[in-house]
Amino acid sequence: MLVxxxxxxxxxxxxxxxxxxxxxxxxxxRVNFSSATTPYNYQETIExxxxxxxxxTYQPPRGKRMTxxxxxxxxxxxxxxxxxxxxxxxxxxxxxxxxxxxxKDNRGNFRNIENLQFxxxxxxxxxxxxxIPNRMKRHFFSLNMPAPSTRSIENIYGRILDVLFNPKKYGxxxxxxxxxxxxxxxxxLWDQVKRRLLPTPAKFHYVFNMRELSRVFxxxxxxxxxxxxxxxxxxxxxxxxxxxxLFLAALWRHECTRVFEDKLIxxxxxxxxxxxxxxxxxxxxxxxxxxxxxxxxxLQFCDFMREDKFDDYGDLVEPAPFVYxxxxxxxxxxxxxxxxxx
Numbered sequence: 001m002l003v004x005x006x007x008x009x010x011x012x013x014x015x016x017x018x019x020x021x022x023x024x025x026x027x028x029x030r031v032n033f034s035s036a037t038t039p040y041n042y043q044e045t046i047e048x049x050x051x052x053x054x055x056x057t058y059q060p061p062r063g064k065r066m067t068x069x070x071x072x073x074x075x076x077x078x079x080x081x082x083x084x085x086x087x088x089x090x091x092x093x094x095x096x097x098x099x100x101x102x103x104k105d106n107r108g109n110f111r112n113i114e115n116l117q118f119x120x121x122x123x124x125x126x127x128x129x130x131x132i133p134n135r136m137k138r139h140f141f142s143l144n145m146p147a148p149s150t151r152s153i154e155n156i157y158g159r160i161l162d163v164l165f166n167p168k169k170y171g172x173x174x175x176x177x178x179x180x181x182x183x184x185x186x187x188x189l190w191d192q193v194k195r196r197l198l199p200t201p202a203k204f205h206y207v208f209n210m211r212e213l214s215r216v217f218x219x220x221x222x223x224x225x226x227x228x229x230x231x232x233x234x235x236x237x238x239x240x241x242x243x244x245x246l247f248l249a250a251l252w253r254h255e256c257t258r259v260f261e262d263k264l265i266x267x268x269x270x271x272x273x274x275x276x277x278x279x280x281x282x283x284x285x286x287x288x289x290x291x292x293x294x295x296x297x298x299l300q301f302c303d304f305m306r307e308d309k310f311d312d313y314g315d316l317v318e319p320a321p322f323v324y325x326x327x328x329x330x331x332x333x334x335x336x337x338x339x340x341x342x
Contacts, residue, residue, distance in 0.1 A: 001073065001120040001137075004145025007209030010121040013145075014069055018119075027066040033075045039089040043099055050113065056106075059114040067117050074122040074130040084133065091136045094118055128204050147210065150187060157183050157217050161224075169227045174245040178288075182252055185284035186216050192276045193260055197269055205263060212259050219255035219301070220248075222324040231325045237305060238326050242297070247326070249285045250299040253277060300327045305336060 002010040018028045029049050031042065049066060050058040060066040076086035093099055098112045120140055125131035148156075161179040170176055194208040223231050232244045242250070256277055264270050281295055289295050305327070306320040327333050 001122065001140035001142045002145050003122055003124060003142055005124055005147060005209060006207055007211045008145040008147055009210075010145050011071055014071075014119055014121060018067060018069065021067070025064055027060050027064050028069065029066055030069045030071060033070060033072045033086065035075055035077045037076055037086050039086050040102070042086055042089055043102065046093065046099070046113070046116075053114070056109060057112045057114060060116070063115075065115045065117065067119060070118060070120040072122060073120040073136075074125065074132050076130075078130060084130070087132055087136050091133075091139065094136075094139045127199060128201065150191075153187055153210075153213065154183055157186070157213070160217065160221065164221055164224045170224075170232070172233070172244055174243065175232060175248065178245045178248045181284050182217075182220060182248065185252065185280050186213060186256070188284065189256055189260075189277060189280045190216075192280070193273060196272055196276065197264070203265060203269075208260065208263075215259045216252070216255045219258065219324070220251060222303075223251055223301075226323065229321075229323050229325070231323065237328050237332075238299075239328050243288075245288050246294060246297065247299075249281065249288060249295065250297045250326075251301065253281060253297075254299050254301055300333075301325060302327055302333060304340070305333070 002013065004010050015030075021028060027049070029045075031045055033042075046068070047058075049060060051061050053059050070090060073087070073090075076084040078084055089099065093113065093116070096110075097114065097116075098110050101107055101109050101111055118139075122132065123129045158180070161183065165176045165179045167176065190208060190213055197203075197206050197208070199206040227233075232247060260277075261270055261273050264273060278296055282292065285295055301324055303322040303324040304320075305325060306323055308316055308320045309318040311317050
């Protein structure tokens with residue numbers, strides 16, 4: 001059982017591990033638990049993977065073994081008696097190596113199930129997140145999954161940006177020198193946000209983990225990885241051209257707003273975030289411009305501003321490419337959206 005916070009790669013590790021199975025002898029079944037998963041759902045999912053061997057004994061097809069991956073094992077609903085009934089049937093299958101028939105003819109008879117083994121993943125309990133019963137826990141060897149260190153995160157995203165800011169693609173030294181600032185500033189802002197904006201019962205979704213980091217870099221990479229559209233060099237669609245390095249800083253601010261601020265549900269929280277982002281921008285990007293007004297430029301981006309190309313007969317020649325680029329102003333986008341609606 002891998003136990004760790006969201007975004008600590010629990011599922012990814014298990015999927016990578018299972019990808020090395022010998023497919024001639026091992027099957028893999030992933031079962032995602034949620035608060036709506038019932039015992040019947042679980043039993044039906046397992047039974048669909050089995051075939052009859054003899055009598056009341058069942059096993060995976062062709063005599064293979066099967067690894068069952070129970071993802072988000074702590075998610076099932078806790079009833080009025082503090083039981084997670086979905087976990088009880090999962091425990092029954094592990095402990096007794098079988099389940100009871102549900103069909104009318106055999107109801108109440110025990111079905112033996114062979115050649116199954118189990119892996120699980122769950123969040124750390126506490127802070128509004130469920131634990132799992134000790135009756136279930138005792139069947140697993142638990143491994144804690146810590147979040148990666150700051151240095152590891154810098155290495156991960158630094159390598160990605162090294163590839164994207166390739167000198168062959170971007171000869172401008174100013175653009176390439178910005179990649180280190182993007183990594184440093186994103187990690188610094190992420191660290192401050194998760195320490196200041198903590199989850200509460202009313203704001204239980206204020207969880208900022210590795211996924212938020214990846215979404216910020218995903219937006220940046222969407223612009224950087226397509227140099228053929230010259231979005232960075234020409235700052236396409238903008239009324240006033242910007243130096244590419246400052247344009248990247250504005251892109252970074254937009255992505256952080258899109259990822260972090262969109263989770264926030266009150267104006268005071270949004271002000272806290274903006275203050276943190278403005279301070280980080282001034283600290284990290286000060287070498288790009290001494291003027292605060294230039295550094296704190298607010299841009300918005302979308303990927304639907306290009307138009308389809310038609311020939312003289314009205315036939316579509318080339319569909320519009322999805323180019324993630326800066327929006328000149330709200331009115332420009334509003335006109336495009338209304339046109340698409342029409």
